Amino acid sequence: MEGIKYAAIVVVYNKNIQNSITCNCLRKMSSLDIEIVVVDNSEKDMNNEDICHNLGYTYISMNGNKGLSKAYNTAIDAVDADILILLDDDTELHKVYFDKLNKAVNENPDVDVFAPIVYGQDGVIYSPNEFSFIRNHFMKNVHQIVPQERFNAIASCLAIRERVFANYRFDESLFIDQVDQYFFCEQRKLGRKFMKIDVVIKQNFYQRGDVLDADKAWKRMNLRLTDIMKHAELMENPKYLLLGFIKCYALSLQIAMKSRSVMVLVKGWYKSIRLFFQSTYTLYNLD
Numbered sequence: 001m002e003g004i005k006y007a008a009i010v011v012v013y014n015k016n017i018q019n020s021i022t023c024n025c026l027r028k029m030s031s032l033d034i035e036i037v038v039v040d041n042s043e044k045d046m047n048n049e050d051i052c053h054n055l056g057y058t059y060i061s062m063n064g065n066k067g068l069s070k071a072y073n074t075a076i077d078a079v080d081a082d083i084l085i086l087l088d089d090d091t092e093l094h095k096v097y098f099d100k101l102n103k104a105v106n107e108n109p110d111v112d113v114f115a116p117i118v119y120g121q122d123g124v125i126y127s128p129n130e131f132s133f134i135r136n137h138f139m140k141n142v143h144q145i146v147p148q149e150r151f152n153a154i155a156s157c158l159a160i161r162e163r164v165f166a167n168y169r170f171d172e173s174l175f176i177d178q179v180d181q182y183f184f185c186e187q188r189k190l191g192r193k194f195m196k197i198d199v200v201i202k203q204n205f206y207q208r209g210d211v212l213d214a215d216k217a218w219k220r221m222n223l224r225l226t227d228i229m230k231h232a233e234l235m236e237n238p239k240y241l242l243l244g245f246i247k248c249y250a251l252s253l254q255i256a257m258k259s260r261s262v263m264v265l266v267k268g269w270y271k272s273i274r275l276f277f278q279s280t281y282t283l284y285n286l287d
Contacts, residue, residue, distance in 0.1 A: 007035040007081035011071045012089040016046045025093040039071040067175035076165050086158045100199040112161050112192040115153035118201045128153040128196050133243045151194040155180035177224040178231035214261035221255045229275040248272035
C-alpha cells in the first residue's frame with residue numbers, strides 16, 4: 001500500500017479489543033502499513049488503552065458512548081491519512097479487502113468513497129444499495145450496478161478519501177443507525193463519486209436474527225426510532241416526516257414479531273407518534 005496513507009478507524013463498544021473480531025483480524029495483518037485508530041465508546045473501563053499502547057495503535061477514549069457520528073468525527077480530527085476506513089468491532093476482514101481497496105484507490109483517483117459488497121447472515125446483499133427512505137433497494141447479485149444518483153452503503157468497511165472531510169463532518173444529531181444513510185444523502189448532493197469494490201464482507205446484523213430478546217430489542221430499536229425521525233427532519237421536506245413515521249411504525253411491528261413482545265410494539269408505536277410530532281414542530285419552527 002505504498003504511496004498512500006491509510007488509517008483504519010475501529011469503533012468499539014463495551015468490549016476489550018482482544019475480543020474484537022475486527023481488531024484480531026487487523027493484528028494478524030500487521031505487515032500492512034496502516035495506522036490503526038481505536039475509538040472507545042465503552043461505558044466502562046475495558047483496559048483498551050494499555051493494550052492499544054502495547055500494540056502501537058492510536059487510542060481515543062470517548063468517555064462513554066457518544067454515538068457513531070461523534071466517534072467518527074473525533075477520529076477524523078485526530079488522524080492524518082489519505083484514506084480513512086470506517087470499521088465496527090465485529091467484522092471479519094481478510095487481506096484481500098485491503099488489496100482490492102488499494103488497487104481501486106490507485107486506479108480511480110476521481111472516486112471519493114469506496115464500498116465493498118456486504119452480505120448479511122441471511123444471504124442478502126445489504127451494501128451497497130440503492131437509496132430509498134422507507135426501504136433501500138438491495139442488489140440481486142454482485143454484478144448489479146448501483147447508480148451514482150442513488151448510491152448508498154453501510155458505514156462498516158467504507159473507505160473515504162481525506163478530501164471528503166476538508167469541509168465536512170458527520171452530523172452529530174444522529175447517534176448510530178442513520179449516520180451512514182444521511183452521510184450518503186449529503187455526499188450525493190455534493191456530487192461525490194462512489195465505487196463498489198469487488199470484495200465480499202460477511203456481516204451479522206442484529207435486526208436480521210430470527211428471534212430477538214425483547215429487552216435488548218427495545219433498547220436497540222429505541223435508538224433507531226430516534227435516528228429515523230431525526231434523519232427525516234434533517235431532510236427538511238414534510239414528506240420525509242410522514243415517510244419516517246411509516247418506517248418507524250413498520251420497524252416496531254417487525255421487531256415486536258421477532259421478539260414476540262406486545263410491549264415492544266406498544267412502546268415502539270407510542271414513541272413513533274411522539275417523535276413524529278416533535279420533528280414536525282421542529283421543522284415548522286425553524287428560524
